[in-house]
Amino acid sequence: MALNRRSFLTFAAGGVAGTLFTPVIWKSIDDTAIWTQNWPWIPRLEYGAQAYAATTCKLCPAGCGLNIRTVSGRPVAAEGRTDHPLSQGGICPLGSAAVQLLYLPARIKGPMQKQADGTHQPISWDEAEALLKEKLAEQRGKEDAVVCVSGDENGTINELFSALLGGLGSEACYQMPGERQVASRVLRQGSIGYDLENADFVLAFGPDLLDSWGTIVRNKKAFGAAHPIGEEASAKYVYVGPMQNITGGAADQWIAVAPGMEGVLALGIAYHLLQAGLTAPQAHDFVSYRNQVINRYTPDFVERLTGVTPDQVAKLAEMLRNADRPLIVPGSSIAQGGGVFGFAAALSLNLLFNNVNVPGGIQVLPDLPTVVPGAQDTALIRARDFVAYIQSVAEGRTEKPGLYMVYEANPLFALPQPEVTALAFEGSYLVSFSTFYDETAAQADLLLPTPTFMERFDDVQTPYGSGFASYSLTRPVIRQPIFDTKPTGEVVLGVAKALDIDLGFTSFDKVLEAKVSALAELEGFLVESVQPWEARTGESVSAVSGNPWRTISRGAVWASIAEPFPTEMLLGSTIISQTAPPDSEDWAFPVSLVSMDSRTYGSRHIAIPPFCLPLLHEQEIQGDVFYVWMNSATARSYGLQAEDKVQLTGPSGSCLARVRIFEGVGRNMVAAPLGFGHTAWDKFSRNKGDNIYKVLTVRREPGSNLAVWADSRVRIAKA
Amino acid sequence: MCDKELWPEGVQRCSLKLFIAWLLVIFAVMAWGLYAAYVVWSGGLIVTGMDNYFAFGLYIIFDLAVIALGAGAFFSGLLYYLIRVDGLKNIINLAVIIGFICYSGALLILTLEVGQPLRAWFGFWHPNVHSMLTEVIFCITCYMIVLTIEFIPIILENRKLNKVKFLHHVAHNFHVIMPLFAGVGAFLSFFHQGSLGGMYGVLFSRPYAFREGFFIWPWTFFLFILSAVASGPGFTMLVATLMEKMTGRKLVDFSVKALMGKISGVMLAIYLIFKYLDTWGWYAGILPRSGLTFSEMFYGLAYGKWLLFSELIVFGLVPCVLLLYSKTRNTPWILYSACTMVGIGVIINRYVQTAQTLAHPVMPFDRWYVYVPTWAEWAPSLAVVAYGALILSLAYRYLPVFPQERKLNPA
């Protein structure tokens, strides 16, 4: 049969009609329902045994407990740990995003060396460690030629660094700046703790308790517990600060104060308390303190400097006096760069209430014993002023060291005036132990990546702000590190051995084991059903028994509330008088810069994690431009409107941003978040916003000579 | 080369070259639309201006508008076949073709609009009987079949095809049963036009759109039907006029056009009465009950009060009056302008019902956003217009669409 057009058409039509009577077409349609659920480019779930591993977070110094959920050994989610007194089941946004950091594109996959063209090329660990040894050996014996800066405030690893440096003839072991530096000017041995849980009135002069200061999650838990839903609050929180940050917003009351004048307000309150007859007979400088306060910090004077009305000041004093267990917390709103004056002034109020080492008061907490032979005293390292040192090197007043080692820190990004840090680093050999390709790693000559805290052993000793001494361990929750990384503790021990410096240990685990054993020197207990703050009010706890390493390495938390040593209490009248801010200000930069910190923005050494990006408000970042906040009156006076682009200029740098109108910022102030404007890292954080550290300005506080920058000032102009 | 033997008998058409050149223009626009479709299908709807606030955008607005304007098909069919308004026989073919274009075009756009086009058949297989959208899906699909059936005899009347005896008989028999399909079509159309309106009216959580109503049908159900039948006939008439202008030939007698205009005018008047009542009920009832004021429902230029004023007065009352007065209606330019205005009024209505409903921030701490369509939404929409031009061009050239053409254009 010839196939003519007609029969072809008939055949085709018949074919189509016939197919409709077969299951082919219906089956195909039905199958689409399955295909559309199984596109090969969408990852599918992998099932397996689910388990939890208790560990301690090292992403910021707060030392929260984390429960890492794993499926077939893969970490999948970070959860809180109800058995950890520093977090009690809670978690902050950064800790919550921890697991995904394991696979952040910015992770450094193995040791690398900087090439002549500025790029980093992979090398083997053997080569890398040999190189480190060679570079250290070159500097051996020269005084302070090797500098180490650590962003880990609480780790025993700092002992290894200081012991290694000691062996090389250097004492230049530093910490990234924080509240501890300021606190150490007031209390030389041990650290100051705040028993928030037992206080019934918390007055915070600056510290952003609920977002970025100290033991953040624990602070929040205490705040939450004091404000039970549907019941009367058991403690009132009042925040004194220039802007309504997270703490200012959540607290029962926010007292708006001129930036940097928190201390003046504190003494203004002291004025009323002293007038009312409160004394601190145990402090032998009481008389001079009293004279100073009564003569200088009169209501009028305080109002002029702080902007707080005499009425309000009197009311605050009265609220304090009416409280049973008031607690006054000093600090800087960015937990760094504050001066001694504000700190000592606010702290002194506690003494007027005889509020030391009592429930709900400030606590003197011991430093845990050091275990690495040759390590420097913790208190000594803590008191050093790294920013002042960097400035001095950059200005040529101090000889430039031959080598910098940077651990869990990002000084080329997160120190005020990073260009000064760059100047100080220029020409020296830079070794970075960073897990991530941060701004410092990007400039480093040698990269020796340490694994994330989920892949290594580490520890957390009493975080700053805690109301009790504590110790807990960080341990690997994954069988194998994901990349070719090596725990820095092991690297330091290895290089020390190669340099014939005896650090007394063969592995970092052993250091930690020794640390745990050394805890026995102090009177402590393992936190089980009784929390440390409950123990402080008399609940009984049993002493540590059994094998402490075994329990602690499985997640148990050691705590101590024992008063470590008799402390001589001073109101600090000398330092307060020496560091008092001048009456009049003489600045070429008319606008106060109130910087903000938040765990949403990451931490000092961690850029904002991917999962935190959706947390940013529409007016925190748009595309690549971030926002600075000011109230409408300030904006008007500079001819600015919401969404306008604005240039912030400090004495040594400038930032570009958009204007967000936020009425919770005081007059003639601009509030700006820290942690934006990364230039290294990866697409999740790179080039987003600008780095406010560039416009922070370091000055020396008269009297204490401490480098301070929390009260920086800027010029603003429409851009 | 010539295609003259395919033309309807006794009419003149442009040269094949010119016709092909015209088709190329059409194909260019369609190619752009197809490219947009490819981008959407391969990469997702991220390329559109829609977002989590504007779940519906130009695709839906365009669909609603063409379905309203395509209502000329069912309403003319209803009037002609069932109510026997005889004058409509001269334009009924065109009305059917426009209906076919509008509905098939809308369905094409829908394949872009849904996120999972491969699952579109779930609408039939797993229908939710409570959803207005289910009603729309069923009615539109069924009506699409009806329109196809109505279109088939017109195609079969092509000079060449009609010579095939079988096809000739098919066409004839189709004509005989056409009143039945006209009836079915009218029934289906009433429901889906209404359900499209009902889709908004049932959004009791969106105070801009929410309306009470009759039994399960919110007032918007009826308003959408009325506004569609008010604008559809006029639109059909306008298309005929446009084709006349483009071809330079008289296709439909003016009396037929005026009749279409009159139908539009009457339906518009009925619509407006109810629309005004509805707007008042919304203003005085739904808004205060939701704690909202009239002013709070409008914002800036994109969602300003001027739209309401335009819809109800400038493109509502004014053309209504112009179409009801025989003097104005019988003046060609006024008739054309008035019908255009009615069309614009309906488009505004479909726009605000869609975009403004979604833009209004119901939560007091939320804010207004403005929806701006992207090229990936404009391109397929224009491509559907081009597709319509393609169908109309082919139909005009090869099918006896206009019974009056020979008489009106003596050789």
Next chain:
Amino acid sequence: MVLYLKEFKVKWGMVIDLDRCTGCGACMVACQAENNLAPPVDASNKRYSMTWMLVYQLSNKQPYPNHDVAYMPRPCLQCGKPNCVPVCPVIATDKNQEGGIVSMVNARCIGCRYCQAACPYHARYFNWHDPVWPEGMEKTLTQDVSTRPRGVVEKCLYCHHRFMYARDKARIEGRDPNALAEDDYIPACVEMCPTNAITFGDLANPEHKVHKLSKSPYAFRLLERLNTDPQLYYYSQREWVRRQGDNFLEHETVGGV
């Protein structure tokens, strides 16, 4: 329009204390990890970013220094009369399981987005593009919540898988899976909240804390006047916060004390 409604003996619900919420966003992060959301490279366009749990910032709109802020976490409100459910043409979302959680079956969803248009809370999110995980990060997917392709709508389900786990556990332990205790079943956001601002439980069970709290004069629901009957309450002792929970005409007063 109430033909489809079912009454439930158990109504899982939240009471969120807005006086205690500091707006830190830990709940949002916990939610993303728990429910396998892809990490966004840019989340600054709020109309595209996916946040089943979203914290809104509220302002009393007073000038400095009388300004006050509040933070309002907004998961899906699991309305008693959800507008999103009756509009779905394919029953991809439903409210028919004991407990009253509004379900969302992504594999059924055709992506028409009508439910999004219906939700005044913006609790529903559409996948405008395929989710992308950086190399290796897909290993952090949990085994509880399927990944979603582009073109479907998704939303908070009060961590429904945790509900299922809790029921299984109760069965194994020989308890009644339909009478779970307060702590048996807790969504991720509730569990992680550092200030314990969210209380979770069965609103219909007088033994659960939420039951009593939801009846407090300080408790209110978002857009209550629309009659969506949410299974989620907010709580604030601040009048201005409660006032932002709904639209009010000038002369109208807000409930509470």
